[in-house]
Structure formats: structure tokens, C-alpha cells
Amino acid sequence: MKSRTHATDESPRTEIDSSFLKTLVGYNTRRATLRIMDVFTERMDALGLTQVEFSALSIIGRNPGVTPSQLCAELGLLAPNLTKILLRLDRQELLNRKALPTDRRAVALSLSAVGTKLLREAESRAVELELEASSALTSKQRETLISLLQKIYS
Amino acid sequence: MKSRTHATDESPRTEIDSSFLKTLVGYNTRRATLRIMDVFTERMDALGLTQVEFSALSIIGRNPGVTPSQLCAELGLLAPNLTKILLRLDRQELLNRKALPTDRRAVALSLSAVGTKLLREAESRAVELELEASSALTSKQRETLISLLQKIYS
DNA sequence: TATTGTTATACTCTATAACTATA
DNA sequence: TATAGTTATAGAGTATAACAATA
Numbered sequence A, B: 001m002k003s004r005t006h007a008t009d010e011s012p013r014t015e016i017d018s019s020f021l022k023t024l025v026g027y028n029t030r031r032a033t034l035r036i037m038d039v040f041t042e043r044m045d046a047l048g049l050t051q052v053e054f055s056a057l058s059i060i061g062r063n064p065g066v067t068p069s070q071l072c073a074e075l076g077l078l079a080p081n082l083t084k085i086l087l088r089l090d091r092q093e094l095l096n097r098k099a100l101p102t103d104r105r106a107v108a109l110s111l112s113a114v115g116t117k118l119l120r121e122a123e124s125r126a127v128e129l130e131l132e133a134s135s136a137l138t139s140k141q142r143e144t145l146i147s148l149l150q151k152i153y154s
Numbered sequence C: 001t002a003t004t005g006t007t008a009t010a011c012t013c014t015a016t017a018a019c020t021a022t023a
Numbered sequence D: 001t002a003t004a005g006t007t008a009t010a011g012a013g014t015a016t017a018a019c020a021a022t023a
Helices: A025-047 A051-062 A068-075 A079-091 A113-133 A139-153 B025-047 B051-062 B068-075 B079-091 B113-133 B139-153
Strands: A095-099 A107-111 B095-099 B107-111
Touching: A025 A051, A025 A113, A025 A139, A025 B025, A025 B051, A025 B113, A025 B139, A051 A068, A051 A079, A051 A107, A051 A113, A051 B025, A068 A079, A068 A107, A079 A095, A107 A113, A113 B025, A139 B025, A139 B139, B025 B051, B025 B113, B025 B139, B051 B068, B051 B079, B051 B107, B051 B113, B068 B079, B068 B107, B079 B095, B107 B113
Parallel strands: none
Antiparallel strands: A095 A107, B095 B107
16 A cells, blocks of 8 residues: 655645545536536526526427426426426516417427527527636537536436 | 428427537536436445535545635535534544644544544445446546546636 | 634525326 | 326525634
């Protein structure tokens, strides 16, 4: 076993060794997520959207007619929590909700004109802040990173 | 503008298009984090450790004498929240706390014998579950992934 | 006067159970 | 009887303000 450099145990330290945690994929994905989400929150605040509200808006905008249960599955949310998210989006007049003729329990979601306009602006900001938050990466590295991440959660 | 394939708008859908979100680094890091954290929680439950408790324990174990404020900076925690985490670890008799002779406001943290033993087991499980959660990656890809993630948050 | 760490507390997220209306 | 969606609520996680002890 290799000896580890240390002064007297329990003396005050100036440098913290976190090299072990940094060998763990989960630790690194979490730190990266927190960093990007900070930037996201700051930039999207002016539009009144949290990141999960943004994700929901984007899926609805690109999949008109999607149902809440499909949204839950796609975004990994629980139904009662999605209900609250949709309520907030609804209060801002961003959504249309229409009972499905084929199954009147289910709801077809789509964006209102206001919602569509907001989504366009939000997606454009998202792309911008994303590139900025990953500006230490070349576009090739960024592609590689995304593809490796998808191997983990797919 | 390209036309998008669709049936009648607001008809029920079978396939959801989330290709836009999947071009965002933040969306992918978040999904990967959630997946790995699920595995982590499941496997570490038997040891009674959450992931942040594990991170704290690991930093303390590898940096005896570290203070709470240093831990906060290292793990991105706020002081009042770390207090609660340390209290939980303390209740399990995992910690030693000793006022610094040079500054009696500050506390030198280290692991008890029990804490050291638990950490050894926990780190071994962490490495194992990590490799499993990233089993879709070659070890070279895993290295690449970690290095790209660190470019984002460092 | 500033800093370390604690207490109290509030807000958001996430999770579970029970309900309704449809099927 | 089962499913889509809602309501109510409980529990983490995260945030701010105010305090005691020490510097």
C-alpha cells in the first residue's frame, strides 16, 4: 500500500484532495449538471421558466397532442408533479388542453400562440447558454460528450 | 422552414420526439446523473449513506483535519445544510470533531474507526456500482467522458 | 468588525395515497 | 376492474436570516 503524504493528522489543511470522487462518473456528471443548471437558471429567469418547465414546453411544442402521461414518461416525472408544472404553464396562458375524442380521460396538450412564441425565444437562449457553458469544449468534444452520456442513460 | 411530419395536430401520439433536448449538454448530464444516482441510492441504502453523505465521508476520510467550511466549498454545500449532514454522520458515530488549537471557532473533522471501516466498504461499493452503471462504455470512453465533464465544471 | 458554525425556518422537489371520471 | 389525471400531503434538498463563540 502506497503511503499518502500528510502533515500531522487533524492539522488544518489548505489543499483538499478530492481525487477519489473525481474518478467517479456520477460525481462528475452531477457537478457538471449543477454548473450548467446555474447558468440556465440565471439566463432563463427573465422568461419565467425553470429548466423542467422549459423541457415540458419544448416537448409539447414539438409534439402537439402529447398527453401528460407521455410527458411523464419522457421527462422522468411523476404524474402529481407534472400536474403542478402544467398548472404553472397554464396560468401563463402558454397551453391548450383538449380532451381526446378517442379517450376522454386523456388530454391532448399543445402550445398557444403565446406559448409558441415563448418557446422559440427560450430554445434560442438555451442553445446560446449551452454553448457558453460548454465553451471549454470543441464542437467535436461536445458531440462526443453527449453521445457518451446517452450511452449511460439510454 | 422545413415541414415537420405530423398526423392531424392534437391527435394522440405513439412516438415522442425529444431530439432537440438531446442536443443540449445540460439535458444529457442531468439524465445521466439521475440514472447513476438511482443505482447509487439502491446500492448504498444498506450502508445507510446518501450520496452527499458518502461524498462528505470520503473527503473527510482522505483529508483528516478538514473543516466544515472547507467541506462546503469542496462539495458546493451551504453551511446550514452541511451542519445537518454532519449531525447525521455524527449520530452514527462515524466522526471525530476537535476544535482547532490555532482557531477555536473551527473544527477539525476526521473519521472514527467505525467511520474508516464504513468508508472503505462504501468506496468499494461506489467503484463497483459506477462501473456497472457505465458498463455501456469502454474504459477508454469512460476516461474521456470524465475528462470532458471536468472541463465543464472546473 | 469579521468569521466559524449553529439554529430556525421557508421554499422547492420529489414521493405516496386517495380521489374523480372515464374506459 | 383498470387507467388518466388530480388533489392533498409528507419528506428530502436547498435557501436566507439571525445568533453565539471566537478572532
